Amino acid sequence: MNLIIKEAFGKEMKIAKELYLSKKWDEAFTHLEKAHILGQRNAIPHTINHWWMLKVGIRKKDGKEILGQIIRLLVAGIGSLLGRAPIGNTGGSNVGIMTPLPISSDIAKLFIKTNLPLR
Template identity: 40%
Template sequence: MPSFTRAIRPHVDAELRAADAALACDQADRAFAHLQRAHVLGQASTIEHVRVHVRMLRWGIAQRDLREIAGQLLRIAGAATKTALGWVPHGNTGGADVSPFRRMPVPPDLEALIRRAGDE
């Protein structure tokens, strides 16, 4: 496993656990916000990038959100084939409501975690 993946995984996992907790409290929007944070953290790792998009797909299915389901199916294929080539827009939050090619600002707390993971 690449060192970035190993270093960033605990932080991605924390956001995924927070998403699960929000869903358990019937807070779907809050859950998706945590999935978006997990996406920003993990998008430089093929494994984490795909894993987060699969979780977003599961969210879309649970919400019966056809746009999100279709968007995530496309994004899973893109994450699996493009991440290793570096073809990911930094900061993109990963939802179907945003172009998969759009760069976005990264929240400072996530930027610090990404930077640290890249240094390990």
């Protein structure tokens, strides 16, 4: 993982974990979605991210999110290893597993800076 992307991913995960510990589930999930976009090209960060999304789903007692994250945990690392992660996908169960999404300008700038494709 590129150092710039790794640092951005780590920052978003740190914020998400702090919010999780404060029981601010929705705010934590928003940062997990951003971290997902940053980390989905790398199997280990991608899988860790989905684990935390599952934890939020459990805390919220959201059956759809729990099931969606269990499925994603089974395929996330494989998708990353095969280069099949859909760029921009936020990783929640409200989005199809293979659905690419537009990238926010702040993340797009990081991808451009590190020569990562935006599609």
